Amino acid sequence: MNGNGSAFLALLLAMILWGSSFVAMKIAVLAYPPFVVVFGRLLVASAFFYLILSRIKPRRLPREHLKLMLLMSAFEPCLYFICESYALKYTSASLASLIVSTMPLMVGIAAAFFLGEHISLLTIAGFITAISGVVVLTLAGNPDLHSPNPILGNTLEFLAMIMGTGYTLIVRLLSRDYHPFFMAAVQSFAGSLFFLPLALWQAHTHELRWDPYATGAVVFLGIMVSVIAYGCYNYGVAKTSAARAAAFINLIPVVSVVMGWALLGETLNSTQIFGALLVIAGIMMSQGCREERPERAVGISVIDETSD
Numbered sequence: 020m021n022g023n024g025s026a027f028l029a030l031l032l033a034m035i036l037w038g039s040s041f042v043a044m045k046i047a048v049l050a051y052p053p054f055v056v057v058f059g060r061l062l063v064a065s066a067f068f069y070l071i072l073s074r075i076k077p078r079r080l081p082r083e084h085l086k087l088m089l090l091m092s093a094f095e096p097c098l099y100f101i102c103e104s105y106a107l108k109y110t111s112a113s114l115a116s117l118i119v120s121t122m123p124l125m126v127g128i129a130a131a132f133f134l135g136e137h138i139s140l141l142t143i144a145g146f147i148t149a150i151s152g153v154v155v156l157t158l159a160g161n162p163d164l165h166s167p168n169p170i171l172g173n174t175l176e177f178l179a180m181i182m183g184t185g186y187t188l189i190v191r192l193l194s195r196d197y198h199p200f201f202m203a204a205v206q207s208f209a210g211s212l213f214f215l216p217l218a219l220w221q222a223h224t225h226e227l228r229w230d231p232y233a234t235g236a237v238v239f240l241g242i243m244v245s246v247i248a249y250g251c252y253n254y255g256v257a258k259t260s261a262a263r264a265a266a267f268i269n270l271i272p273v274v275s276v277v278m279g280w281a282l283l284g285e286t287l288n289s290t291q292i293f294g295a296l297l298v299i300a301g302i303m304m305s306q307g308c309r310e311e312r313p314e315r316a317v318g319i320s321v322i323d324e325t326s327d
Contacts, residue, residue: 023258023259025254025258026254026255026258026259026264027255029251029252029254029255029258030251030252030255030259030264030267031267031270032247032248032251033247033248033249033251033252033255033267034267034268034270034271034274035270035274036243036244036247036248036251037244037248037252037268037271037274038116038270038271038272038273038274038275038278039239039243039244039274039275039278040240040243040244040248041107041112041113041115041116041271041275041278041279042112042275042278042279042282042283043236043239043240043244044056044103044104044107044112044236044240045107045111045112045165045279045283046232046233046236046283047059047233047236047237047240048104048107048108049233050228050230050232050233051227051230051233051237052218052221052222052225052227053101053104053105053108053221054104054214054217054218054220054221055218055221055222055225055227056104056233056237056240057096057100057101057104057210057214057218058211058214058215058217058218059218059237059240059241060237060238060240060241060244060245061096061207061210061211061214061241061245062211062241063237063238063240063241063242063245064203064207064241064242064245064246065204065207065208065211067241067242067246068200068203068204068207068208068246071200072201072204084193084196084197087189087192087193088193088202088205088209089209090185090189091186091189091190091193091202091205091206092205092206092209092210092213094182094183094185094186094189095182095183095185095186095206096206096207096209096210096213096214096245097209097210097213097214098179098182099179099182099183099186100179100210100214102175102176102178102179102182103115103175103176103179105172105175106172106173106174106175106176106179107172107176108167108172109166109167109168109169109171109172109175110166110168110169110171110172110173110175110176111165111166111169111172111279111283111285112165112275112278112279112283112285113272113275113276113279113280113285113286113287114166114169114172114173114176114287114291115172115173115176115275116271116272116274116275116276116279117152117153117272117276117294117295117298118153118173118176118177118180119176119180119268119271119272119275120149120268120271120272120298120299121146121149121150121153121177121180121298121301122180122183122184122187122268123268124142124145124146124149124301125146125180125181125184126184126187126188127142127146128142128143128146129184129185129188130188133188141304142304144301144304145300145301145303145304146301147301148297148300148301148304149297149298149300149301150301151297151301152294152295152296152297152298152299152300152301153173153177153294153298154294155290155291155293155294155297158170159288159290159291159293159294165283165284165285187256187264190202190253190256191256194253194256194257195257199250199251199252199253199254199256199257200246200250200253202253203245203246203249203250203253206245206249207245207246252264255267272295272298
């Protein structure tokens with residue numbers, strides 16, 4: 020299988036797993052405090068990566084790359100998971116996943132500003148349309164069992180997408196020099212250290228009761244999402260452009276809405292369906308006129324890295 024084919028399959032699998040992660044995260048945060056859930060999934064992922072890290076670690080880690088990896092980890096999982104874990108306490112998995120679909124447009128616009136990539140007027144118009152859809156989704160949400168405070172939840176999810184955009188751009192820069200699973204491992208280790216004191220604080224201030232379904236969801240998030248999905252996504256970003264990889268994120272709402280309906284009984288009202296259509300229309304507009312241009316050098320030296 021050629022590079023494009025393997026990248027396509029890797030990105031497709033990552034999106035299916037990420038789409039299911041909203042439902043798993045919703046199940047987990049209904050039983051356990053958000054920081055406990057995030058730390059648990061990252062701890063599971065770190066334990067897994069510890070077993071395989073020696074086979075894929077790079078030969079050396081220059082200081083400039085270390086700074087980028089710390090910034091990457093700050094964006095995601097640290098700030099991203101703070102926003103998203105609390106978002107899913109206040110909004111439904113279906114609404115949160117629809118907001119995720121704005122991320123490809125955000126990546127395209129950020130790449131234009133920070134990496135000098137071309138962006139068309141149609142892409143900008145699509146971004147405005149999609150954001151309008153997010154606003155409609157948020158304002159039309161009525162508090163219910165699945166979404167007790169949709170305005171707060173959707174706002175937090177949108178902030179998570181800003182963090183995810185920064186993460187994607189940095190992964191694109193580092194993917195030339197580092198194995199995709201190594202970058203995912205760095206995220207897991209850094210995130211575990213970051214969320215450990217927060218998890219201990221919430222465990223002390225909340226009464227924790229064993230929930231087998233929530234625990235299973237945490238393990239699923241740790242292995243299938245934090246390890247497999249992130250590894251596949253990083254691989255796809257390494258083999259294609261950041262904008263093309265981010266475009267696959269449009270599949271996440273489809274998976275999440277279907278699973279949210281099937282497993283959690285979530286639904287959208289008529290106004291929210293209109294908002295969802297606006298989001299989809301904005302995404303289609305942004306994809307309708309895309310001019311491919313060579314990537315501009317971004318000033319990161321390439322390490323000569325043969326297979327270990």
